[in-house]
Amino acid sequence: MAETNNEEMVVTPWEVTGRVDYEKLVKDFGTQPLTGEILERIKRLTGELHPQLRRRIFFSHRDLDWILQRYEAGEKFVLYTGRGPSGPVHIGHLVPWMFTKYLQDKFGAKLYFQMTDDEKFLHRDNCTIGDVEKWTYENILDIIAVGFDPKKTRIIVDSKNISTLYKIAVRVAKHMTYSTIRATFGFQDSTNIGMIFFPALQAAPAFIESELVGHNVPCLIPAAIDQDPYWRVARDVAPKLGYYKPAQIHCRFVPGLGRAGKMSASIPETSIFTVDPPEKAAKKVMNAFTGGRATIEEQKRLGANPDICSVFSYDYFLFMDDPEIEDLRFKCLAGDIMCGDCKHVLADRVKTFLKEHQEKREKAKDRVQEFLFNPKDN
Amino acid sequence: MAETNNEEMVVTPWEVTGRVDYEKLVKDFGTQPLTGEILERIKRLTGELHPQLRRRIFFSHRDLDWILQRYEAGEKFVLYTGRGPSGPVHIGHLVPWMFTKYLQDKFGAKLYFQMTDDEKFLHRDNCTIGDVEKWTYENILDIIAVGFDPKKTRIIVDSKNISTLYKIAVRVAKHMTYSTIRATFGFQDSTNIGMIFFPALQAAPAFIESELVGHNVPCLIPAAIDQDPYWRVARDVAPKLGYYKPAQIHCRFVPGLGRAGKMSASIPETSIFTVDPPEKAAKKVMNAFTGGRATIEEQKRLGANPDICSVFSYDYFLFMDDPEIEDLRFKCLAGDIMCGDCKHVLADRVKTFLKEHQEKREKAKDRVQEFLFNPKDN
Numbered sequence: 001m002a003e004t005n006n007e008e009m010v011v012t013p014w015e016v017t018g019r020v021d022y023e024k025l026v027k028d029f030g031t032q033p034l035t036g037e038i039l040e041r042i043k044r045l046t047g048e049l050h051p052q053l054r055r056r057i058f059f060s061h062r063d064l065d066w067i068l069q070r071y072e073a074g075e076k077f078v079l080y081t082g083r084g085p086s087g088p089v090h091i092g093h094l095v096p097w098m099f100t101k102y103l104q105d106k107f108g109a110k111l112y113f114q115m116t117d118d119e120k121f122l123h124r125d126n127c128t129i130g131d132v133e134k135w136t137y138e139n140i141l142d143i144i145a146v147g148f149d150p151k152k153t154r155i156i157v158d159s160k161n162i163s164t165l166y167k168i169a170v171r172v173a174k175h176m177t178y179s180t181i182r183a184t185f186g187f188q189d190s191t192n193i194g195m196i197f198f199p200a201l202q203a204a205p206a207f208i209e210s211e212l213v214g215h216n217v218p219c220l221i222p223a224a225i226d227q228d229p230y231w232r233v234a235r236d237v238a239p240k241l242g243y244y245k246p247a248q249i250h251c252r253f254v255p256g257l258g259r260a261g262k263m264s265a266s267i268p269e270t271s272i273f274t275v276d277p278p279e280k281a282a283k284k285v286m287n288a289f290t291g292g293r294a295t296i297e298e299q300k301r302l303g304a305n306p307d308i309c310s311v312f313s314y315d316y317f318l319f320m321d322d323p324e325i326e327d328l329r330f331k332c333l334a335g336d337i338m339c340g341d342c343k344h345v346l347a348d349r350v351k352t353f354l355k356e357h358q359e360k361r362e363k364a365k366d367r368v369q370e371f372l373f374n375p376k377d378n
Numbered sequence: 379m380a381e382t383n384n385e386e387m388v389v390t391p392w393e394v395t396g397r398v399d400y401e402k403l404v405k406d407f408g409t410q411p412l413t414g415e416i417l418e419r420i421k422r423l424t425g426e427l428h429p430q431l432r433r434r435i436f437f438s439h440r441d442l443d444w445i446l447q448r449y450e451a452g453e454k455f456v457l458y459t460g461r462g463p464s465g466p467v468h469i470g471h472l473v474p475w476m477f478t479k480y481l482q483d484k485f486g487a488k489l490y491f492q493m494t495d496d497e498k499f500l501h502r503d504n505c506t507i508g509d510v511e512k513w514t515y516e517n518i519l520d521i522i523a524v525g526f527d528p529k530k531t532r533i534i535v536d537s538k539n540i541s542t543l544y545k546i547a548v549r550v551a552k553h554m555t556y557s558t559i560r561a562t563f564g565f566q567d568s569t570n571i572g573m574i575f576f577p578a579l580q581a582a583p584a585f586i587e588s589e590l591v592g593h594n595v596p597c598l599i600p601a602a603i604d605q606d607p608y609w610r611v612a613r614d615v616a617p618k619l620g621y622y623k624p625a626q627i628h629c630r631f632v633p634g635l636g637r638a639g640k641m642s643a644s645i646p647e648t649s650i651f652t653v654d655p656p657e658k659a660a661k662k663v664m665n666a667f668t669g670g671r672a673t674i675e676e677q678k679r680l681g682a683n684p685d686i687c688s689v690f691s692y693d694y695f696l697f698m699d700d701p702e703i704e705d706l707r708f709k710c711l712a713g714d715i716m717c718g719d720c721k722h723v724l725a726d727r728v729k730t731f732l733k734e735h736q737e738k739r740e741k742a743k744d745r746v747q748e749f750l751f752n753p754k755d756n
Contacts, residue, residue: 118544118548121548121552122548122551122552129549159544159545159548162540162541162544163540163541166496166537166540166544167537169572170496170499170500170537170572171507173500173570173571173572173575174499174500174570174572175570176570176571176572177567177568177569177570177571178556178565178566178567178568178569178570178571178574179567179568181571182567187556188556189555189556189557189560190555190556190557191555191556192551192552192553192554192555192556193551193554193555193556193559193574193575193577193578194547194548194551194552194554194575194578196556196571196574196575197551197571197572197574197575199571200571200572
């Protein structure tokens with residue numbers, strides 16, 4: 001049922017609630033909108049614009065124009081993204097990873113993928129080392145299943161690769177004061193000192209390629225915009241250490257199947273996990289929140305609202321091509337299609353998607369070593 | 379020339395100034411004085427009381443009685459001490475290390491020796507990674523020259539052994555809030571986040587043996603009392619992680635050759651460095667501050683003051699046995715010996731000491747690997 005959601009917007013690395021106003025975020029965070037001009041440039045370079053760009057699922061950036069300019073001049077960049085292994089991966093997580101794979105493929109870019117197991121352990125009271133070890137492994141399977149190139153992908157596990165990271169992180173940390181970190185992340189006196197140090201560790205992979213090859217290499221970070229505070233402080237420090245500032249491209253949050261807010265592993269009934277049995281996932285879709293009216297009669301007369309519909313969101317974020325999604329939008333607004341129909345279509349696609357992903361995920365179990373960062377063979 | 383020094387006492391891990399009132403420190407820090415009863419017990423166990431115990435150079439402790447009780451019941455303890463490699467070692471540094479060697483020998487104890495290269499880099503504005511690497515190596519030579527048993531000694535270099543340390547440190551850090559660390563160390567908003575995290579890393583070696591052998595092992599930390607804040611916060615966390623609280627035995631600061639305050643590498647003319655050419659060190663002794671009177675006539679008539687005399691301090695801390703030091707004290711008070719005579723005696727002993735130390739230090743260059751911590755062969 002359609003309802004507006006007026007809950008206040010909160011966007012931090014640990015919390016995304018309320019209906020997100022992306023224009024306001026661009027303004028608040030001081031990032032740049034992804035303009036048509038930049039998209040044209042990407043299209044020229046890649047031959048093909050990813051739907052997540054066309055649809056502005058990636059909608060904001062910092063220094064992406066600079067990255068493209070360097071690339072045009074023959075200088076390759078590395079990609080860096082990450083995952084906090086605190087629970088199972090849901091298909092919302094896969095959205096930016098799929099886009100990252102597109103960037104890797106089209107730009108021939110090496111990718112550093114950081115598993116922030118330490119941060120997850122430090123942040124959650126009842127999270128044990130055993131928990132994060134388990135989820136690190138499980139989540140890596142999903143990352144590999146997305147199809148990254150093993151020759152060009154290095155998965156960094158903080159606790160395992162701390163030796164490489166710490167060397168960079170101490171140099172970064174020396175330039176990050178408590179007052180900057182408190183103001184940027186909203187830390188309090190009761191925050192533990194591991195969390196306070198962590199922004200230096202999350203900055204480190206942005207500079208790792210430069211350290212390993214011995215000269216500066218541009219770095220582009222595709223990630224949801226809630227991670228921006230980390231890159232903001234990393235960018236401030238970079239020139240002080242002689243590194244390039246890491247560039248970013250920011251995506252929206254994939255909504256959950258509930259009323260509003262991003263898909264979150266902590267609300268399992270509104271999240272489609274990659275390991276959900278397909279039939280179970282289909283049932284979640286059938287219970288999803290939509291933009292429909294109270295009665296079929298009313299919906300036929302007034303049309304429904306795709307803009308607040310979680311089912312439409314999924315089609316938009318993941319499953320439908322441009323003509324199909326435009327057609328659906330039109331039919332929905334016109335009252336020519338009922339929510340039950342849309343749910344069935346989405347449920348089928350989710351089932352197919354999950355079956356395929358789960359097969360790749362199973363195969364990934366034999367390939368973990370290929371992807372893990374090893375400073376020796378880098 | 380004798381003068382009292384009324385400069386306010388400041389004792390922190392980074393600053394020791396003013397005339398130190400050790401009784402007040404015991405009260406302020408909440409430690410226990412080293413009683414005759416404990417000394418008797420150590421004598422019973424070791425057969426011989428080290429002069430630094432008899433003279434109360436080690437004067438305070440936490441849970442040393444508990445360590446002895448465990449030892450008497452057949453449970454061995456490990457020793458843990460450290461060094462911040464920010465400059466050359468002076469002979470004041472050697473005092474607690476010599477005592478640590480005595481504990482190692484008498485109790486057959488394994489020793490973890492932490493080189494806090496990261497902390498030194500983080501703490502000093504104009505200190506580079508290159509600086510701390512150089513001093514780490516140079517200082518390790520001095521540590522080895524003290525004569526520790528290579529089979530029972532593991533030198534931990536933070537930046538090199540971070541992989542082992544970080545595993546423990548994140549668990550420690552999760553229980554250390556910023557407010558505790560700020561209150562304990564006097565940190566400010568302008569403190570960098572590396573320094574804020576560091577207390578978790580300095581706590582880690584206290585628990586390393588327990589981690590490596592898989593059961594709790596008592597740990598005794600011999601160190602100057604300015605390091606106590608680190609152990610205080612480590613002790614608070616230990617039971618939360620299921621570890622024993624680390625015990626401590628605290629020593630006084632070896633005074634410099636100047637007016638007051640501990641010997642400090644930052645005032646080179648009042649510090650005898652282990653690498654000083656013996657003749658140069660002898661000259662520093664000849665320029666030392668003493669407790670003497672303005673004229674020889676006056677000194678003969680009124681006697682001098684050994685309690686504020688840096689030359690007497692050296693004899694007391696390092697060079698003279700009990701009858702000799704008692705005799706000197708008596709003669710000094712009575713005006714039966716002049717400062718120049720004392721300086722000559724000390725200068726000769728310093729020269730002999732340095733020559734011997736420098737020979738051992740030279741030989742240590744071939745033995746560094748024997749002493750370095752390696753998690754694989756632990």
